[in-house]
Amino acid sequence: MQVIRGKVQKAKKVVLYGPEGIGKSSLAARFPRPIFIDTEGSTTEMDVDRLPKPTSWEMLKQQVQWVKQQAGQFGTLVIDTIDWAELLCNESVCAAHQKRGIEDFGYGKGYIYAEEEFGRFLNLLSDVIEAGINVVLNAHSQIVKFEQPDEMGAYDRYQLKLGKKTGSRTAALVKEWADMVLFINYKTFSVATDDKGRKHKGQGGVRTVYATHHPAWDAKNRHGLPDEFPLDYAHIAHIFEGPTNAQPVQTPPVATPPVQEAWGKMTDEQQLPQEQQPSAEEALKPHIPTDIPASLRDLMVQHQVSENEIQIVVSKRGYYPMDTPIANYDPGFVEGVLVGAWPQVFEMIKATRNDLPF
Structure with a gap:
């Protein structure tokens, strides 16, 4: 058997999540040579390469397959957002079984079918990684009530806005799949408004990236990032500077969707x-x-x-x-x-x- 020793430089699997309008898409646009699959149509004001908005789960999968074949032309695939992609997945599962909604299956079977289909999609994204293209999944956040068995009481925490129902398992799949989960939020400061310090108000609102786990949010990384840092690509750029197994071309052609291929003269x-x-x-x-x-x-x-x-x-x-x-x-x-x-x-x-x- 062949023994592989030391670090293996390869493309990265990244999840960026946070409230709407925080700057997830702008951060993803700074990644190496990005191509966007804009599932919710929110990048129209950005100067980026993008594919047409997918109108079906099948179309989304075929777009991912096409990007995989463009190793060297693109360095990063950005799906913006993955929670809107999940809606396409659920619609496809329901249509295949002639159901009106994911809960019409009964006994949680709909969520199992969706989990299996979503897992196959993550495997497809892993194939993109193997081709040397980074994958960034943008997602919205949601606040949920959380209670640990060994703790007294419950508290609020931020999580991926995937599978809003308790029977869904897609959020856990995405977190396990990713190498890096970064939570982006506004950091506010409590300032005293009286001489005795009894009354306070929130002030500030600095956009901050959280890279490690906290009781109030999900986050992780495998690159020794600090617990938190300002929302600036420069703080993570070094992670994506190394070579991958993609073969860059000398002069990348203009990005063109598969539906716009030339037919000759x-x-x-x-x-x-x-x-x-x-x-x-x-x-x-x-x-x-x-x-x-x-x-x-x-x-x-x-x-x-x-x-x-x-x-x-x-x-x-x-x-x-x-x-x-x-x-x-x-x-x-x-x-x-x-x-x-x-x-x-x-x-x-x-x-x-x-x-x-x-």
Whole structure:
């Protein structure tokens, strides 16, 4: 057996969490060559590279797969936020089992299904780490009542805003998965307002990062960071300066989402007058009606799948007649079958393409 000795330099798994507007996204934008998957659409005012907002759990997973293949072009994948991604996960689980909500399963089974699916997603993010790309998960915080068996009384503490119900286990999964969990909050100071020091008021509001565990919050790190420090990337930059197993390119190309890949140029004979000439990409795009549900339509755009191709595979399986518009499909069928099992649906579409006589 091979024995590996000493430190192993590799990409980092980081969780940043805190109240809304504290500066989590701005801090994540300072990480090496970041690419954002903006699940809640909150980075529009930031000058960063981003992928389209995912409208389904399947689309989010495919975006992560695409980023994994871009090692060298990007150095950090930022999912902003992971608690909004959890909503997509729960919706996917419910659609797959034809349930209206995660608690409709009964006996906590819905949370078990969600935990299993979320665990597979964290494994996918670990593959991104192995490709040499850091992963940063931004999350909101929530205040919960906490009581330890060996202590008297209960107290409030900050936790990840994942799994607001007690039956959920996703927050624990994320904390275990991460190398570093940093809690960001406003640090206020108590100032006496009378001569005898009996009355006080809060003052200050300095944005502070907490890097170690405290009864009032979750935090951890494996890099010897101080218990707390000001919200400034400079305090953690040294952790991400070392080389990883990613191979950087000499001149990184402009970041482009997978739905915007170039299609090549037309020949001179095919050129139209400039005012009439569509782009090569537009000319080859299949027409996709706008009344198709966004979660399915985004996958169709990403994989260049036409409505007719969907109708063919659906009719072959006997779900709907060939001439039924996708807009008339049952929403549960769209989310639970077409979106929820998109990889299998797309394989059937590719097989249908191969069967064509030309």
